[in-house]
Amino acid sequence: MEKETLFIAFSTQKGGVGKTAFTVLMSSYLHYVKGLEIAVVDCDYPQHSIAEMRQRDMEQVMKDNYYKQLAYRQFSTIKRKAYPVEKSMPEDAIDVAENLIDGATIQPDIIFFDLPGTLNSRGVVKTLGGMDYIFSPVSADRVVMESTLKFATMLNENLISVGKSDIKGLYLIWNMVDGREKNELYDVYENVIGELGLNILKTFVPDTKRFRRELTSGHKPVFRSTLFPAHNSLLKGSNLIALADEILKTIKQ
Template sequence: MKKEPLFIAFSTQKGGVGKSTFTVLVASYLHYLKGLNVAVMDCDYLQCSVYDMRKREIRQLETNLHYQSKAIALFDSLGKQTYPIVCVKPEEAILKAREFLASEPADYDAVFFDLPGTINNDGVISTFMSMDYVFVPMAPSRMSMESTLSFIVPVKEVLREYKVLNLKTIHLFWNRVDGRIKKNWLEHYKKLICQFELLLMQTVIPQSVRYDKEQSIEGSDAVFLSTIFPADKNLLKGSNLDLLVNEIMEIINLNPQL
């Protein structure tokens, strides 16, 4: 009998805060560095940015010998290939995920769902509520906070009322925190989050251009954001991505296999 994977989403109503970025980064980290088997359901159907990213990276591999040899060495050492990415409509995501898992010979530890930037329709809400865990990136600004709270607080009330829902917990975390921001502002926001009895993660992700650093069309630049490679070890330093992944693994109770 196949194991039941965890369904996980990075989701937010505020655009440009990093839900797709963290979907890719965490999926790649777990798959390539932690030895876990993951899949991604790209539910942002009009864009399918994660799915398109994979296609773009494969095209680049065809003409870049450096990344070709790097990929071959990685897959040989791991004994497995890239994780699958499936482009689906958000309202069909759970059904398609179940069908995909049933058709696969391998077991999966986690399936990541990259949801649209809005959940204002029944299909997306149903998919959201079918997750095991949701992680919400947010920037330390009033606009981001208001958007996040208006999105999460009603969801939390629904979870409190309907105990049978699958969603266990929702965890917020700071993203794109500029080093110049005053600590008292973060403390102010933290108190506000606590007032609503929401869960705030300890890891803080700093503002950094490395989070947008994909593989180059030509050359051999180090890669941070990729569906084919894990984040480069040198670029990991100071990014706090490793801390975020470890905290997530502790929350969802997944153990590394490497």
Template structure:
């Protein structure tokens, strides 16, 4: 008999490009599915680039051509005894229907569903889909335009009227991404005072910048960071503080 649990719906969303929403989605999906034992589904709604599903195709080719990665994938499958997390391509306007269809046809109901949405809020279906999320995590960097844009959008989004399918317990969390260790910490304190004044949530963990965020399994040697088929190496997670982010993520969400 199929489980009746309701999967957690999460989106890493920002209107600004290049701050890591698709990368964070991939990293979190891989860690939760392959290392922590959760069943994950990724809805790739980022039309037309579909970066996550295209990454899956590149990952398949890279692993078959790399003996070390191939053996790692085989060991992983034997250890956890489950397939790679599914990635479903769709447009934002069709995301909820496609998700429902998948759940109704799947033997294993996902514990968590990540929605990777276009960064343009006026794209058809984006706001409607965002309103159904249980949690939205918004990456920001120490750039005035990015912070102001994200704060402005977040306040406007929270002020939108309730929709018929809105998640009643929806929570938005901002978090610092791509931290440069040379930047003055006082800069973040100033921004965080503004965020607190707006009564918005911000995570304690600040993710360090790393060239690893821009590397995939096809060009990382024997270490894996960003991949849809294998989880990131623990040493790399620690170096970027992603391990602390994952712990905080699990404390925030009811997984």
């Protein structure tokens, strides 16, 4: 029996809360470290941030012997090519994903979708309805919280609970948490989230500048890249591994 490819989106209608960063970090960690077959459909029109990042990563590797050797050692060790990143319009994203599956030598375990940060973009709601799982980053900021809860409640009431989608689960993720520990404010918000019938993962992601560290000519350890996983020296305190483990448990991978 052929395995099922899961369609997953880190999605919200509020910009700047980490949906693209989570897509890249999870894709690279699961593909290069955990050994899952990953693909990405970048339908965040018009910026296509992940496709642009892949282009920057490739250019940096090709012109810099340090990164070129790093890429060669990685390929020699894990015997895995870079995961594909395909650009798409939001309304065409499912078709692009299906074509990726049909044309793949090894069927992907997961295809991640990076969608526009607004439900008003053409095709976004339809594509979200085709996801197996949706993870929505949220921070303890009133504007972000209200926007994310509105987004999640709309999907839950209009798609999930009435059976008008393929969505098996919708989960919020605490992102940009200030300090090492959550405080009482988060308990209040989590009570509100529970009362709305929504779910939130236990793992929280701290507010740290390392999430913006990409490939540079300075050869510093990289955290966010489409060609390499987050460097081991930067993982401590990021909760990235714990988040990946909880997501894998949630989607039963």
